[in-house]
Amino acid sequence: MxxxxxxxxxVKSGGAQYILSNNHVLANEDKLPVGxxxxxxxxxxxGNQTTDKIATLSKTVPLSPRGGNNVDxxxxxxxxxxPADPTFLPKVGMLATTLPIDATDGMKxxxxxxxxxxxxxxxLDISADVNIQYDIGTLTFQGQILIAPDxxxxxxxxxxxxxxxxDRGLGRATGLLFGGSPKSTIANHFSDVLAALQIQLAx
Amino acid sequence: MAPPKTPSDPRxxxxxxxxxxxELPGVSGIGVPKGRLTVxxxxxxxxxxxxxxxxxxxxxxxxxxxxxxxxxxxxxxxE
Numbered sequence: 001m002x003x004x005x006x007x008x009x010x011v012k013s014g015g016a017q018y019i020l021s022n023n024h025v026l027a028n029e030d031k032l033p034v035g036x037x038x039x040x041x042x043x044x045x046x047g048n049q050t051t052d053k054i055a056t057l058s059k060t061v062p063l064s065p066r067g068g069n070n071v072d073x074x075x076x077x078x079x080x081x082x083p084a085d086p087t088f089l090p091k092v093g094m095l096a097t098t099l100p101i102d103a104t105d106g107m108k109x110x111x112x113x114x115x116x117x118x119x120x121x122x123x124l125d126i127s128a129d130v131n132i133q134y135d136i137g138t139l140t141f142q143g144q145i146l147i148a149p150d151x152x153x154x155x156x157x158x159x160x161x162x163x164x165x166x167d168r169g170l171g172r173a174t175g176l177l178f179g180g181s182p183k184s185t186i187a188n189h190f191s192d193v194l195a196a197l198q199i200q201l202a203x
Numbered sequence: 204m205a206p207p208k209t210p211s212d213p214r215x216x217x218x219x220x221x222x223x224x225x226e227l228p229g230v231s232g233i234g235v236p237k238g239r240l241t242v243x244x245x246x247x248x249x250x251x252x253x254x255x256x257x258x259x260x261x262x263x264x265x266x267x268x269x270x271x272x273x274x275x276x277x278x279x280x281x282e
Contacts, residue, residue, distance in 0.1 A: 128234035129221045133277035161279040181274030
């Protein structure tokens with residue numbers, strides 16, 4: 001596996017715990033099969049294949065080159081020996097609840113990601129249809145969250161895919177970061193991600 | 204004969220034209236921030252703006268559109 005990205009959150013389904021990130025981070029755009037080993041740090045970030053395995057790819061939502069996408073997400077089952085705090089995000093802090101909140105125009109949000117670390121921004125659009133460049137081609141996503149950075153910084157950059165977007169005011173998850181440009185960031189609605197994978201935030 | 208009804212609600216208009224607009228080279232997206240139909244562009248280009256206006260004109264001649272240069276969107280993987 002050669003991809004790297006951000007572990008967005010710990011989620012649960014049927015009593016098991018999983019890490020949540022993007023399909024393109026954990027499954028390399030549907031190229032990796034269920035059962036693939038997941039490393040933290042990623043091998044691209046000098047992770048060690050012998051000692052740094054933390055999870056196993058369990059489920060993905062396939063990406064469609066023909067359009068009609070609304071999420072880019074996947075989960076990997078956490079190895080039983082790996083300790084995980086499901087509700088704490090460095091600098092973002094504790095989530096107030098495991099229930100997500102719908103993004104709204106102007107919502108103040110923040111995230112912590114692999115590349116840009118902690119950043120803050122605001123929701124610009126909650127129903128954007130966008131073209132996103134992938135290795136497999138240009139994919140269309142419908143009804144996405146568009147986020148603008150606070151002045152003087154980027155909200156996200158390459159490697160931040162998978163970050164959990166959190167409402168700054170209420171401390172509730174609202175999006176899953178997966179794309180962007182130097183000026184804007186694109187995220188899936190978090191409720192769509194939970195529904196597509198049939199999971200809940202762990203807490 | 205009355206002219207065909209065209210969507211005046213920006214959200215309805217967006218639903219109607221989204222696939223056509225997204226096929227135009229130079230367009231990165233389309234949305235309705237703050238209730239205004241907005242087309243996101245890879246780079247600022249009068250040619251792309253004109254093409255977008257042409258599509259809208261055919262569907263809703265009175266449609267108002269805002270342009271915003273966002274740059275080209277890509278998955279945020281490390282180089």
